[in-house]
Amino acid sequence: TSAEIHEFATQQIYDFCHSQNLLFVWIYLYSHWYTEVQWVKWARSARDEIPAGKTTMLVEAHWRVLKRIHLHHHNRPRTDYLVFIMISRQCRRLILSFNQKVAERRVVPSWENEFRAEWRKLNDLQIDDDRNELYQVDVERWVCSCPYFIHNRFLLCKHLVNGGHGYGNSVGLLQPRRYLITRKQAPPYIQLIHVRQRYEQKYICEG
Numbered sequence: 001t002s003a004e005i006h007e008f009a010t011q012q013i014y015d016f017c018h019s020q021n022l023l024f025v026w027i028y029l030y031s032h033w034y035t036e037v038q039w040v041k042w043a044r045s046a047r048d049e050i051p052a053g054k055t056t057m058l059v060e061a062h063w064r065v066l067k068r069i070h071l072h073h074h075n076r077p078r079t080d081y082l083v084f085i086m087i088s089r090q091c092r093r094l095i096l097s098f099n100q101k102v103a104e105r106r107v108v109p110s111w112e113n114e115f116r117a118e119w120r121k122l123n124d125l126q127i128d129d130d131r132n133e134l135y136q137v138d139v140e141r142w143v144c145s146c147p148y149f150i151h152n153r154f155l156l157c158k159h160l161v162n163g164g165h166g167y168g169n170s171v172g173l174l175q176p177r178r179y180l181i182t183r184k185q186a187p188p189y190i191q192l193i194h195v196r197q198r199y200e201q202k203y204i205c206e207g
């Protein structure tokens with residue numbers, strides 16, 4: 001359980017500090033990282049949700065764009081100038097990208113192409129008949145206990161792709177722009193909304 005993982009991790013770091021005689025390191029680590037209050041802020045086991053994005057990668061990419069593109073000629077800029085650049089350039093660029101990729105769907109995000117390529121690869125694989133029961137495949141909640149699912153970037157595996165949910169064309173392949181692919185932190189982790197359905201939903205909401 002989550003509590004057992006917390007206890008085990010704390011014991012592990014305590015034993016390490018004790019064996020190396022690192023008293024002050026232990027005091028720092030415990031008070032800043034391992035108490036109940038601090039633990040839930042950073043430990044993955046403390047929450048049920050599975051993050052869809054890799055947090056450090058997203059933050060690194062954000063800083064890279066800010067530093068290398070918008071502040072290319074400005075080493076150590078003044079704070080007011082930095083805020084001005086973030087609002088006038090970076091936010092404008094992010095809003096434009098959001099509108100193109102999500103709101104208007106004029107540009108297909110690169111990860112969607114990778115998602116469809118992965119789907120195609122898994123769709124071609126054969127499944128042994130007894131595997132669905134062994135791995136407790138649940139298409140409704142989009143979960144499978146096979147090792148491939150756990151380690152896959154998009155939480156896809158051949159059992160779910162071939163799960164008989166009716167997604168894709170006659171041979172089970174996803175066509176570009178036909179589906180809005182939504183990735184969630186809680187089950188169902190993946191939802192494919194048919195674009196026509198989406199417009200119908202929108203129409204119903206507006207109606």
Ligand SMILES: [Zn+2]
Pocket residue numbers: 135144145146148149157158159160
């Ligand atoms: Zn699976």
